Amino acid sequence: MARTSTSVGMGVTITILGILTFAFFVTTIIFFGQMNSARNDLADYEARMSEWVTPADQQNDQIRVFADLADRENKSAIAYLAESLNESIRLGLGGRGSITELRQASEPLVAGSSRGLVGAVRQRDSQAAQLNTRIREIEASLETAQQALLAERQKVERISQDFSRQLASMEEQVQRTTGEIESYRTGINAAEIDMDQRVERIRTAARDTEAQLQDNIRRLESENLRLQDAMARLQEGRAGDRLMPTDEFALVDGEVTGLNPVENQVFISLGRRDRLRLGMRFQVYADPSIIRPNADGDYPPGKATIEVVSMGETSSAARIIRQSTGNPVARGDVIANPLYDPNKIYTFLVYGLFDINNDGRATAMGRDELQAQIERWGGRITDELTGDVDFLVLGRRPTLPPAPPATAPLAVQQEYIRLSQLVRRYDDLLERAQRTSLPILNQNRLATLLDGR
Known part of the structure; x- marks a missing residue:
């Protein structure tokens, strides 16, 4: 019984297991059928999808970014890209169009630029802004x-108005000046x-x-001859009182009585009682016979020149200001x-032109x-050649220019008369001195007699 129940x-x-196995088999057959159908559908889908997105595109990072952005807006990537493309075309062209039209419109902007359309637009915007700024500056400058x-x-x-006024004033002034001229x-x-008449009257008066x-000159010359004869007789009468330069002993005034080589001085036999003066100079000679004039009347210079620096009553000290070499x-x-x-003060008459500075x-x-x-x-100096004159000192004869014509200015004629x-x-003084044997000195002779220079 038990065995039967177990069986x-x-x-x-x-x-049950057979039923289940059959059911599983049926189910498996159905599943495989559905799976094959699904695979066919998937293959068909993938074939259709490959027309829009290839497998390589699906692995592109940029497409993945677009896919994420589309997902956030609950849109497909294709729809998102389509909308983005349409928006880009609208922004680029300002309305509807195609990507080809956008590319053709964008090529002139992005040519030679690596920053793309936006960069090119921004560059153009920057250039436009700069141009606008420059335009504003130019407008401001303008x-x-x-x-x-x-x-x-x-x-x-x-x-112009001032010039017109000045021109009018100058024209008026020119008219007034023209009238005044x-x-x-x-x-x-x-x-x-009138001046011609006066000049003619002056010339007539000048001729008169x-x-x-x-006439007065001729009269005075006649009187002068008479006075010269009288002066010659007077000079002959007082010949003993006159200095005779040809006598060498008459020119000796004293002698050297001592020497002071340390001070470069000498002592002479003249002092206050001899009416000596400080600063007076003497020529020193070894012998009085040396003091003789040559053929031209020049006296030889002494071997030294001394100048009185201090005086005693009967003697004086003099410094040596010039001395010949080898002849002390x-x-x-x-x-x-x-x-x-x-005992005497000599009188000099000086006349003519002199070159004191030796400048020619x-x-x-x-x-x-x-x-x-x-x-x-x-x-002592005098201006008149009288019997008291001891020396006549003549310089260079004044130069007389040619006589001016009668039509020369009055000042020129007066200057000619003065010369x-x-x-x-000058000629009269020279002739009278030669006629009366009055000693005549030129500048060099006088300098030799004074200090030997």
Whole structure:
């Protein structure tokens, strides 16, 4: 019984297992059928999808980014890309169009640029902004220039107005000046006629005066001859009182009594009682016979020149200011100065042109300097050749230009008359001195007698 129950149970179990196995088999067949159908559908889907997205595109990172963005907006990647493409076309073209049209429109912008369309647009925007800024600057400069131009126009207008006023004033002034010039011309013509008449009267008076002066000159020359004869007789009467330069002993004034080589000084036998003066100079000679004039009348210079620096009652000290080499001053040498005489003051008449500065220009001012030099040495100056004159000092004869024509200006004629008078006086003094044997010295001879230079 028990064995039967077990067999029944086993049979039931086997039956159930057979049913289950059949069911599983059926189910498996159905599943495989469905799986094959699904595989076919998937293959068909993948074939259709490959037209839109290839497997390589699915692995592209940029497409994955687009897919994520589409997923966030609950859109498919294709729809998202389509919308993005349409939006880009709209932004690029300003309306509907195709990607080909957008590419054709964008190529001129992005040509030669690696920054893309947006970068090119931004670059264009930057350039446009710069151009706008430059345009504003140019407009501002243009406005400034227009204002400056307006100011210059106003300035030119004011200048033009001022110039017009000045021109009108100058024209008026020119008219007045022209009238005045005409008036002056008339007056000058009248004055010229009057001056010509006055010049003619002056010339006539000058000719009359010159004739009168010539008469006076002839009369004075006759009187002068008479006075010269009288002066010659007087000079012959006082010949013993006059200095005779040809006598060498007459020129010896003293002698050297001592030497002071340390101070470069000598002592002489003249002092206050001999009317000696400080600064007076003497020539030193070894012997009085040396003091003789040559054929030209020049005295030889001494072997030394001394200058009095201190005086005693009967003797004085003098410093040596010039000395010949190899011929020193010795005790017993004689000293001479033609202007020195304790009992007499010599009178000089100086006339002519002198070159005191040795610059080659003999002038009348040199005569004044030479007279002052003679006075410093104790001489006396006179302007008249009388019997008291001991020496006549003549400089260079004044130059007389050719006589001016009668039509020369009055000042030129007066200057010629003045020079003529100077030349006549020079010749007259020379002739009278030679006739009366009065000693005549030139500048060099006088300098030799004074200090041996």
